[in-house]
Amino acid sequence: MVKSTVKVVIRTRPTANFASKNLKLDLEKKTIEVFIPKDSTQGMINNQQENWKFKFDDFLHNAPQEEVYNICGQDIVRSVIEGYNGTIFAYGQTGAGKTYTMSGGSQNYKFRGIIPRAISQIFREVQNKPEFSFTIKVSYVEIYNELVYDLLSTIPPSEQAGSIMIQDDSKYGIVVKGLTLVMSTSEEDALNQLFEGETNRTIAEHKLNKSSTRSHCIYTLHIESRSRVESSEKVVFSKLNLVDLAGSERTKKTGSEGLTLTEANFINKSLSYMEQVVIALSEKGRDHVPYRQSKLTYILKDSIGGNSKTLMVANIWPEPEHMEETISTLRFATRMMRVSNEITINVELDPMQLIERYKKEVRDLRQELAMHDTLANRGRVVYESYTPEQQYQVQTIAEKFLDGGLDEIELESLRQIKELMNQMKNIYKKNLARYSGNDHKKEVRPPTNRTGPHKGSELKNVEDKDEGVGQEEHSGGFGLGRANPNSRPADSSALEPKSQFKQEEQDDILEKKKSVKSVTPEEAKKINSAKSAKRERQPDKNQAFMEFKNADGRDLDNNLNRLKEELKERKIELNSITSEVNSIKKDIDETREIVEKVRKHRAADEEDIIDEEEFVYIKKIRDLKKSYRVKFDSIKALKDEVNNVNRNIEYYRDKVIQEFEKWYEVKYGFLPVITHEETRTGTKPIEEKSTDDLDSDALAYIKAKKNVQTLHKAKKTLGAIGKA
């Protein structure tokens, strides 16, 4: 266990009305001084003190999203991939920029926040570690008015009550039972879940924020990794909680009433419980920490004072009218810096893999013992489980002994003694029942059939599906939830997805982003009409795909084909070794039967010494087993290779499609060129520069956004058809 204090970074919301009389920032020293004149009419926070000075781990003033991520996200995400738990959460007054920090603005790919960037980093880094196999699942949970909702569940929120429980597990830490964990194999998958969940968050409008998030939301990535090169029973597991808290707010100032007021009371209560937890943790010698007072503090138990690397972004709105909230946020942030967590890499041993290893060890030891006994002339000692025939033999010997037909029993091994005791117990019970007239007929009957070789142990061919390791899961962590629609604010605008733009507008913006160029309206017209003409010449996509494969996509296509060939070869190789292994196995079974027969004869002849013939067979079994093991290992290695090639094929397939789409759009598509003035319109955030080209990494992000938008459009249309 290593101690790790919670890191705190302050982020200011950009504003043209910066409270320069009240705030003095020293970005180098990472300090902020606050001055409130005693006679201030804006409300006195503390009439004893008018100046405060705070120091934090970092300060982000008018910082772009990329810088925010580099400082707040990168390191924690890297640790999570190593197996530490991580938490990043945004705290602050309503409207100060928490959602902007965590999720980001939807106008531009560059405005994306910590969550999409963390997803992207995770999938990028995981791809660069081929020596590990990773399983990534996501969940999204919403705490709204002290109720927990699973934003990824297919169960309607109104029916979710009682199905979700928070538990403190000694091994996995805080576990939210009953949550949906969605397996994500790509960045796009994980983003789909994020955007789907975001559209379901509970949002309302009040004076300080047009689209204020009214709930605490936790998007969690659950990561499991197994080494492909070392002992495969070791599983490293971790989770990354990305938390967007609801805003701390003063109800008077926000003009909240009715349902919004009730929400505000719940929000304030849970945040004040969080403060109590933080105070308790920062007090030395305090043994009780009131985590269970609210759902939020209980869910965040690992993150605040537990096993997690945690970073808090404290968002402030540095305008004169928000000084009270700013001071309160800075005070809370200072306390948070005193919280110390104890972190450790989470490792467990996969029980199924362990059983397999022990089984193999037992098999090897039995074989060693058999050889040892043979060489020491103790050929009759058996280490396998007793077969029904052997049990019957022991029973007969025991009966003979008890009847006086046998003076003594030759003892060979502990196993034989145990079996003898068992049989004697059976005989005793049988006699007891007979005398009391209640015969349970429990004696061992001579078996009618010999048990043949164990067919199930044969190896399957490659076409058979592998049983994937790591499909087992503990239903830990957080999940995606859907707030009860009835519990949402009545305002219809509040039901819209949380974005400053409508869906169609977002589509437009995405398109525009691709071609932001400074051109005059005349030039734009010309280019656009040239592009329209191009579009009319669009060929059939299949035909275009063939063209692409022979032109720009040739290298990619060649790579893909080469990999497919390689896969074919590996599979043929694998099939051939699998057949060899099966034939060795058959050989072992047949030789074993012969040895058993020879032993029976020897026992019948009361011959104790192993003859040469039997010895040769035993040696043959040993040699066969050796080559069986060698071949088996090469099967395992080959299977790994096949998996690798399969993964590469998947990668190249995606790449070919992505590149083709880009190529097609450039060659035949229609991307409207917009004028410089047009790019200036809209509510573009202050700190970002405009982009000339679409970032190549943006594809998964844009695709996921579009997927969710299309899905929601389709749902709306279906709903409308249903109503008609």
Ligand SMILES: Nc1ncnc2c1ncn2[C@@H]1O[C@H](COP(=O)(O)OP(=O)(O)OP(=O)(O)O)[C@@H](O)[C@H]1O
């Ligand atoms: N750093 C920033 N750059 C540009 N715009 C910002 C920034 N921070 C906040 N905003 C804008 O301010 C508005 C409010 O921000 P946001 O919704 O993120 O606040 P919040 O703290 O999550 O509020 P609430 O608690 O009410 O949900 C949004 O329109 C957002 O785009």
